[in-house]
Amino acid sequence: MSAVNELILSKAGSNVDLIPEIARHLISSGGKRLRPMLTLAMAELCGYRGDGHVGLAASVEFMHTATLLHDDVVDESDMRRGKLAARKLWGNQASVLVGDYLLGQAFKMMVDVGSLDALRILSGASAVIAEGEVMQLGAAQDIGTTEARYMDVIEAKTAALFAAAAEVGPVIAEADASVRASARNYGMALGLAFQLVDDVLDYGGSASDLGKDTGDDLREGKITLPVILAIQRGQEADRAFWRRCLEERDVRDGDLEQAVALMRSTDALADTVTRARDFGAEALAALDGVPAGAHRDALAEAVDFCIARIS
Incomplete structure (x- = not known):
């Protein structure tokens, strides 16, 4: 990770001063580096001995950072x-353009590694992530969104990068197809668990755990x-509350506390935690298919x- x-x-x-200023504001702000760690660990457990996994891990982190700037x-x-978002300090235009720059750098590093398979997997994930963000935009403020549609959104916008980050390690180590599949399944399940935990923390956690308000x-x-x-x-009165807050974007003082109370009374938070743990168990089971x-x-x-x- 030090090399990454x-x-x-x-x-x-960059020679353009604003680019490293904005990029390092976010890069050096204490992110978990969880996704690049998956790439490193998966490559090394498959016996990889080169340094290509470092470049791919950095590419993965740049892809993630770019999506944060855009999001x-x-x-x-x-x-x-825990810090002011880049857009609050430098504006929306600069944030979007620096995100684009980081994506470009990510793809350059992928090419430098020289693995066409790894490039295919990560570039494919980039397209899927963008699709997921557009899907989420379409579902935003729609209280009729189904659970199935939401799971499609988070599989694309969050879990796809976890899955790709995990899979490219065995790919450059030239591991068997079964190991690659196990690594991908692990990353996908972990990514789904991660997002569902974030969903719970937004209503029942702290800003320090979540990394945003x-x-x-x-x-x-x-x-x-x-x-x-x-x-x-919920009851019809509850749906009227959600409609006002989410569809009409009319959030008032005390609404967050009421939202949490409604989630607790319907076991919505507890059941989301259970589902996150179920995906965590799926991720652990997938590890049976990779070397010990x-x-x-x-x-x-x-x-x-x-x-x-969320414990």
């Missing part, structure tokens, strides 16, 4: 990782699984870390 961090800071540089503009977010999902009109379950199980050792143990600990945020 050095490469990230190096590739975030904050789309969502009109004020905070990111709690209650942002409500203020931004986002439909998440706890909201969907609360709407499905310290790296597999670390990947199992990553699942525990993800779920522990």
Whole structure:
């Protein structure tokens, strides 16, 4: 990870002063680096001995950072990782353009690694992530959004990058197809668990755990699984509350507390936690298909870390 961090800071540089200033604001703000860790661990547990996994891991982190810069503009977010969002400091235009620059750097690093398969997997994930963001935009403020549609959204916008990050490690290690599939399944399940935990934290956690302001999902009109379950199980008066907050974007003082109370009374938060744990169990089961050792143990600990945020 030290080598990955050095490469990230190096590739975030530019003769255009604003680019490294904005990029490093977010890159150095204490992100978990969970996705690049998956790439490193999966490559090394498959016996990879080169340094290509470092470049791919940095590419993965750049892809993630670019999506954060873009998402904050789309969502009109004020905070990111406990700091003012880049868009609040430099504006929406600069945030979008620096995100584009980081995506370009990510693809350059992928090409430098020289694995066509890895390039195909990560470029495919980039397209899927964009599709997921557009899907989420279409579902925003729609209280009729179904659970199935929401799971499609988070599989694309969040889990796809986890899955790709995990799969490219065995790919450059030239591991068997079964190991590649197990790695991908692990990443996909972990990504779904991670997003569902975030959904719960937005209503029942702290800003430090979440990395942004709690209650942002409500203020931004986002439909998440706890909201969907609360709407499905609530009374007509409850649906009128959700309609006002989410569809009409009329959020008032005390509405976040009322939203949490409705989620608790319908077991929407508890059931979302259960589903996150179920996906965590799927991720652990997928690890049975990869070689045993310290790296597999670390990947199992990553699942525990993800779920522990809501313990």
